[in-house]
Amino acid sequence: MIVPRVPVQHRRLLPDHRLSGPTPWVIAILMMLTLLAAAAGVGLARSANAIGQAIAGRVTVQITTANPVERAEQAAALRRRAAAQPFVRSARAVEQQELRATLGQWFGSAEGDDPVLKSLPLPALIDVDFIGAERDEHVQALRALVAAEAPGARIIPHAEWLGPVARLIRSLAWVAGALVLLMALASAAVVIMTARAALGTHYATIEMLHLIGATDRQITRLFQRRIAIDTAYGIALGTLVAAAVLLLIGWQWSGVTSGLAATASLGVAGWGLLLALPLLAIALAALTARQTLLAALKKIL
Amino acid sequence: MMDGGGGPRPGGAMVEFDGVGLRYGPDAEVLSDISFNLQPGSFYFLTGASGAGKTSLLKMLYLAQRPSRGIVRLFGEDLVTMPRHRLPGFRRRIGVVFQDFRLIPHLSARDNIALPLRIAGVREEDLAGPVAEMLSWIGLFERAEARPATLSGGEQQRVAIARAVIARPQLLVADEPTGNVDPDMAMRLLGLFEALNRLGTTVVVATHDIHLISRIDSAQMMRLEKGRMADPTGALRYPPANRV
Ligand SMILES: Nc1ncnc2c1ncn2[C@@H]1O[C@H](COP(=O)(O)OP(=O)(O)OP(=O)(O)O)[C@@H](O)[C@H]1O
Ligand SMILES: [Mg+2]
Numbered sequence: 422m423i424v425p426r427v428p429v430q431h432r433r434l435l436p437d438h439r440l441s442g443p444t445p446w447v448i449a450i451l452m453m454l455t456l457l458a459a460a461a462g463v464g465l466a467r468s469a470n471a472i473g474q475a476i477a478g479r480v481t482v483q484i485t486t487a488n489p490v491e492r493a494e495q496a497a498a499l500r501r502r503a504a505a506q507p508f509v510r511s512a513r514a515v516e517q518q519e520l521r522a523t524l525g526q527w528f529g530s531a532e533g534d535d536p537v538l539k540s541l542p543l544p545a546l547i548d549v550d551f552i553g554a555e556r557d558e559h560v561q562a563l564r565a566l567v568a569a570e571a572p573g574a575r576i577i578p579h580a581e582w583l584g585p586v587a588r589l590i591r592s593l594a595w596v597a598g599a600l601v602l603l604m605a606l607a608s609a610a611v612v613i614m615t616a617r618a619a620l621g622t623h624y625a626t627i628e629m630l631h632l633i634g635a636t637d638r639q640i641t642r643l644f645q646r647r648i649a650i651d652t653a654y655g656i657a658l659g660t661l662v663a664a665a666v667l668l669l670i671g672w673q674w675s676g677v678t679s680g681l682a683a684t685a686s687l688g689v690a691g692w693g694l695l696l697a698l699p700l701l702a703i704a705l706a707a708l709t710a711r712q713t714l715l716a717a718l719k720k721i722l
Numbered sequence: 723m724m725d726g727g728g729g730p731r732p733g734g735a736m737v738e739f740d741g742v743g744l745r746y747g748p749d750a751e752v753l754s755d756i757s758f759n760l761q762p763g764s765f766y767f768l769t770g771a772s773g774a775g776k777t778s779l780l781k782m783l784y785l786a787q788r789p790s791r792g793i794v795r796l797f798g799e800d801l802v803t804m805p806r807h808r809l810p811g812f813r814r815r816i817g818v819v820f821q822d823f824r825l826i827p828h829l830s831a832r833d834n835i836a837l838p839l840r841i842a843g844v845r846e847e848d849l850a851g852p853v854a855e856m857l858s859w860i861g862l863f864e865r866a867e868a869r870p871a872t873l874s875g876g877e878q879q880r881v882a883i884a885r886a887v888i889a890r891p892q893l894l895v896a897d898e899p900t901g902n903v904d905p906d907m908a909m910r911l912l913g914l915f916e917a918l919n920r921l922g923t924t925v926v927v928a929t930h931d932i933h934l935i936s937r938i939d940s941a942q943m944m945r946l947e948k949g950r951m952a953d954p955t956g957a958l959r960y961p962p963a964n965r966v
Binding site: 626639 | 784788809811824829838841842
């Protein structure tokens with residue numbers, strides 16, 4: 422029972438001061454922060470996974486043979502033979518034009534028509550995507566090909582330089598997850614303090630109720646109902662604000678037209694988690710209140 | 723005195739105290755060696771100087787306090803070892819008038835009086851009649867919706883008494899129930915206790931009021947002196963006969 426049913430006449434036993442204390446507001450703030458941290462965690466975890474998948478099976482072969490004609494021949498031959506291997510999904514030669522354009526951004530001419538840049542000997546690059554996860558074996562096999570077709574060329578696995586980025590993003594996701602847990606603990610602490618304060622405030626009433634034969638269960642339901650309703654208001658408010666913030670961020674990231682599409686990048690599971698959190702919070706608050714109240718009442722005869 | 727099981731053990735006592743002592747915290751005992759039996763349907767006055775321990779004794783009687791030592795039995799069951807969860811059932815059979823009233827301040831007189839019935843789960847349509855009747859009987863029908871703070875001391879006391887008797891308890895415990903009312907009202911309230919007593923309720927009234935005591939011939943006296951029960955004849959421990 423999250424919000425216990427209490428007869429109307431019994432509800433009057435607690436004077437009606439709904440939303441008067443700080444509890445709903447503190448809960449609202451904690452809920453909002455929890456949802457934002459959870460959204461950040463889900464988003465980061467998903468991009469870490471995306472990067473991880475993209476780089477796990479990809480290497481670039483860099484051919485630096487000095488003679489440009491020989492270099493081009495080696496590159497073409499290697500690309501052809503690599504593409505023919507069963508463990509290779511695709512092998513693609515990076516166009517010299519594409520390389521120039523990339524480097525041109527550093528040289529100050531986006532088209533790559535800078536004279537200095539034109540005079541630079543650029544290496545030939547071949548991107549190879551493997552099939553399956555046994556990257557080390559594939560690299561060994563590719564190394565044999567490279568030795569035959571383009572001696573002296575280097576094989577650069579993408580995981581080597583993008584891996585640390587993916588790991589950083591993943592550890593940020595873990596930090597976000599830890600924040601969600603800590604805020605759940607803080608919320609439970611707020612509920613415990615609220616329940617204890619309520620018992621203190623109404624001690625005389627509780628003593629009286631005990632003496633005329635009220636059970637702990639009856640008294641607990643009375644208080645649990647009030648606390649559950651107050652925290653539910655706070656949770657609803659915090660959820661609304663968090664939803665507004667998330668939509669705003671998504672909208673800013675991706676421009677006016679595809680705002681909703683961008684926020685959908687949290688994925689179905691991500692949105693499911695975000696929707697489940699407020700409901701879990703309401704249940705957690707009610708159960709915490711209930712346990713606190715029962716434990717405290719046991720100390721009174 | 724050693725009973726050893728062969729003594730004249732009174733059958734069916736409503737309340738039995740045997741060698742009961744009570745101390746608050748580490749201080750000396752405020753009640754010592756209290757032994758008595760209360761017979762069903764009897765009427766008792768508890769007297770004693772201020773501070774003699776009357777309220778303390780009544781607290782054990784209405785289950786607000788467990789004794790520090792000795793045996794307390796209520797309705798034939800040992801209260802000292804009784805688990806907490808069984809106490810509410812016993813408390814619903816006891817009506818209490820507190821020395822300091824203890825009305826719930828944010829409830830109207832009507833809701834205060836109805837409280838024991840509601841706690842016991844009586845339906846609203848079944849309790850409206852008795853509560854209204856009780857309100858008229860204590861002369862507060864017009865003030866039914868008044869909060870305790872807006873009532874005079876005597877009016878609050880009447881509400882407290884109405885709350886204690888509304889559920890027809892088997893045992894009524896009243897601590898100075900007439901301390902704040904005029905002599906006429908005191909007699910009226912005593913009449914209510916007597917009427918309940920005639921219907922079978924065991925009544926225990928702690929009071930200093932000599933007039934009150936002289937009004938009920940059949941009542942038995944219990945006297946506390948500095949935390950000990952004065953029982954020169956032993957009648958409280960071994961009542962001559964059951965008087966129903
Ligand atoms: N909660 C308590 N903690 C400590 N001592 C207490 C407590 N209640 C009562 N006492 C002490 O126990 C003794 C008996 O008190 P009690 O209230 O039982 O007396 P009483 O006979 O009811 O007095 P009165 O006629 O003034 O109401 C007193 O000395 C009092 O100071
Ligand atoms: Mg007293």
